Amino acid sequence: MSTSETVLTLAAILKAKQWRLALAESCTGGLVCATLTELAGSSDWFERGYVTYSNEAKTECLGVPAELIQSFGAVSEPVAKAMAEGAQLNAGVNAAISITGVAGPSGGSAEKPVGTVCFAWAIQNDAGENRVPSKTMYFVGDRQAIREQACQYALSELAKILED
Template sequence: MNDLHDQARHLLKQLEAHRLMIATAESCTGGMIAATLTEIAGSSAVVDRGFVTYSNGAKTEMLGVPAALINEHGAVSEPVARAMAEGALARAGADICVSVTGVAGPSGGSAEKPVGTVHFGCARRGQATVHSHRLFDGMDRSEVRQASVLHAFELVEKIL
């Protein structure tokens, strides 16, 4: 966890230096990205809000992800991760949004999307949305979620 907190502090400093506000749209991490950021004193200067959209219905209702997109590609997919980030950005007072959707396990995986499959989206006003995909193979549920938080931080830093 110390690595996560160190990375969170670093990301918050970067966001503050760029004068950017961040929002999160989280599924498999259940709010861990926002929680890790807001554990740091002073984070309110750059953290706008977090959307926890664990169910498909929440993704549609809160973020505007089309149900047809989820039905066609599945909730754990590049198109849905992108739509989550873009939907959150459209609804938040933030400049940048990171999204995460995946299969943390231990069940729920398939041959096409095994446990540990996670898709990320990162949307920034005025820029094209970025996607990233990771397979956190051989990790338990907690490890997949923590690795996803860390990767989300790294993805945001890349597009700063």
């Protein structure tokens, strides 16, 4: 499914549920928000996005504990989960996506090479119960290719989660 088809699917699901979506982006730098808002009428289901590129921004804007970043690194599933939960809470929405990774061309390490991207999806059902699945993916290509793959993956996974 193309990114635009995925956005249309997500829009339909979110509108049917009367849910709103928030984003917490790091390595994608607002690309997911821009992709979502290319669709006319996205204001019906898209609430806001946070671009928290620095560790300080993750802490100040999303409430990610500095100790969590120190313990696991900014590119980690625990930090991705905290980012998603912070975006969800701050925006008052049912669903939030977070993305944190190493888009390159520098900044990678043996443990977290360029292309390592961590995702989380904070989902609150109608009963008020929250779940926050997370996943780490490894993408290949240049900086833009990694960012585009991360964008597509984040959106397609949210569609799968919401369709379940």
